[in-house]
Amino acid sequence: MKVLNRRSWALLLLLGLAPFALQAGQAAAMAGHLTFYKDVLPVLxxxxxxxxxxxxxxxxxxxTYEQTKPWTQAIRQAVQSRQMPPWFADPAIGHFANDPSLTPQQIQTICDWVDQGAKPGDPSDAPPPRHWAAGWRIPQPxxxxxxxxxxxxxxxxxVEYTYEIVPTGFTKDTWVRMSEIRPSARDHVHHAVVYVRPPSSHWLRHAPIGVPFTASTLKEPQDRRDAMWTDSEVLLVYAPGSxxxxxxxxxAKYIPPGSDLVFQMxxxxNGHAASDQTSIGLIFAKTPPKERVLTLQLTNDKFVIPPGVDxxxxxxxxxxxxxxxxxxxxxxxHLRGKRFEYNIVHRDGTVEPLLRVNYNFYWQLSYKLATPRSLxxxxxLQAVAWFDNSRNNPHNPDPESSVTWGDQTYDEMMVGFFDVAVPANMDKWQYFKRRAATPRLAQ
Ligand code: HEC
Known part of the structure; x- marks a missing residue:
């Protein structure tokens, strides 16, 4: 091949200027011409x-394109500010399997697409539609x-915490690999905890089955006291966004035969009367699992947050x-929650952070480790929470008050739930048996 010298390049350019410029312009437009079906829909x-x-x-x-089009400017703003998709973990700490965050490149694609006029493009470029089980985020339960x-x-x-006891009717060992809680009146549900009550448990034994009740309506004083404090295993916790x-x-999680599920709601x-009938969907393990999942908690209920402290x-x-x-x-x-950390405190006193959440009461998410960690x-383990009881916290119901543990959202809570896997034949009581000296870790 003949090597062109500088002059011949210049000549070629001069001669070919007009057609070349046109081509280059077309190429740029082609490269930069992002479309909904080809570039944006896969991200959505x-x-x-x-x-x-x-x-x-x-x-x-x-x-669809038609549904998305009116929102393009809002989408641009929401992804660029990383307001969407919602995720509150400090990206400097840990990796999480359920982190939905967009890459800088995906954000750029969406912004460029909007800036280029949010074109639909060719529907035949669209990826196959994503299939969802109607009404569930897990596959069909x-x-x-x-x-x-x-x-x-x-x-x-x-509204006082409301309970409903639901018999499972399970006659054999049941292993739950996936589960999802679905309120029917989502706007009214601040949290739901579904507990497993095995037949041997005395918890709420005198309470009615299959009808809603609150602790104060129970006849037995023991049941009234017990309602809030249980050592029953948690099947799943729900909060908006979780x-x-x-x-x-x-x-998998384990449900012994003959258990009831206790829904704590x-x-x-919010100004509108409603009625709620929450469900839990379960997907069973097809074969008995090697490990059993336990939900434990690091809880501190002995704090007093002074008024005004941020x-x-x-x-x-x-x-x-x-x-x-x-x-x-x-x-x-609750509403004064500001930051929450989980750490390992090593023998030499060094603190290894596992998760730091810029807490948002309206987005109570779970954070699933990308690589489970053998301990x-x-x-x-240490959990640390920071509360903002100042006026600067726009959600603070009352910056003048000292705040302690309590059920309602104007009270506070400090609970670091975490899930661990242990051998399949070990329950929570056995797990805590071998060594003493774990007074506050889980109940
Ligand atoms: C976990 C659920 C969830 C995911 C995932 C999610 N959103 Fe949202 N989004 C919401 C909810 C709920 C709202 C309305 C309440 C709010 O604004 O917080 C919302 C609101 C919005 C808004 C309106 C914001 C405004 O200005 O009012 C935009 C735009 C948006 N989402 C875009 C996106 C985009 C783009 C993605 C994916 C890259 C995404 N969202 C992922 C739940 C979600």
């Missing part, structure tokens, strides 16, 4: 439609257990009594 499918599809928590669906009676909710005022449980094929009012620190420690594999975290605070017996 993977990162947004879990909430932005009909019937889910986001107010508008982003499934094997079994759905619903609270038998709806709970009427007033328009205003506090993700369903999905364990790998060798792990915290409802809030960074009040509350911490709690616990030592693992046995080996376990750490799987995931679910921090829980030895004796590992010291």
């Amino acid at each position: 499918q993977r990162h947004c439609q879990v909430c932005h599809r009909p019937g889910e928590i986001a107010p508008m669906p982003f499934v 094997d079994r759905i257990l619903e609270m038998p009676r709806p709970v009427p909710l007033p328009a205003e005022g506090d 993700a369903p449980d999905r364990w790998s094929t060798d792990r 915290h409802y809030t009012t 960074n009040y620190r509350v911490e709690v420690h616990g030592t693992l009594p046995n080996d376990a594999t750490l799987l995931s975290f679910f921090p829980h605070m 030895k017996a004796g590992t010291e």
Whole structure:
């Protein structure tokens, strides 16, 4: 091939200027011409439609071009500011399997697409539509257990924690690999905890079955006291935005035969009366798993947050009594919650952060470790929470008050739920047995 010298390049350029410029212009337009079907829809499918599809928590669906078009400027703003998709973990600490965050490149693609006029492009470029089980984020459940009676909710005022006991009817060992809680009146549900009550448990034994009740309506004083404090295993916790449980094929949660599920519902009012009938969908393990998943908690209920303080620190420690594999975290605070950390405190005193959440009461997410972490017996876990009880906290219901632990959202909580995997034949009591000295880690 003949090598062109500088002059011949210049000549060629001069001669070919007009057609060349046109081609280059076309090429740039082609390269820069992003379309909904080819470039944007795949991102929406993977990162947004879990909430932005009909019937889910986001107010508008982003499934079709027509649905998405009116929102393009808002989408640009929401992804560029990283307001969407919602995720509150400090990216400098840990990696999480359920982190929905967009890459800088995906954000750029969306912004450029909007700036170029948000063109639809060719529908034949679209990826196949993503299939969802109607009404669920997990695949179609094997079994759905619903609270038998709806709970009427007033328009205003506090609602005491409401319970409903739902018999499972399970006659053999049941291993749950995935589960999801679905309130029917989502706007009224501040949290739901579904507990497993095995036949041997005395918890709420005198309480009615299959109808809603609150602690103060129970006749037995023991039941009234017990309602709040149980050592029953947690099947799943729900709060707005929280993700369903999905364990790998060798792990599951266990429901003994003859168990009841106890739904503990915290409802809030919002000016509209409603009624709620929450369900839990279960997908069973097809074969008995190698490991059992336990939900434990690091809880501190002995704090007093002074009025006006904007960074009040509350911490709690616990030592693992046995080996376990750490799987995931679910921090829980109320309206003054600001930050929540989980750490390992090593023997030499160094603190290794596992998760730091810039807490948002309206987005109580779970954080599932991308790589589960094996921890030895004796590992010291620490949870630290910071509360903002100042006027600068726009959600603060009363900056003048000293705040202590309590049920209602104007009270506070400090609970670091976390999930661990242990051998399949070990329950929570056995897990805590081998060594003592773990007073505050889980109940
Ligand atoms: C976990 C559920 C969830 C995911 C995932 C999610 N959204 Fe949202 N989105 C919501 C909810 C709920 C709202 C309405 C309440 C709010 O604004 O917080 C919302 C609101 C929005 C808004 C309106 C914001 C405004 O200005 O009012 C936009 C735009 C948006 N989402 C875009 C996206 C995009 C783009 C993605 C994916 C990259 C995404 N969302 C992922 C739940 C979600």
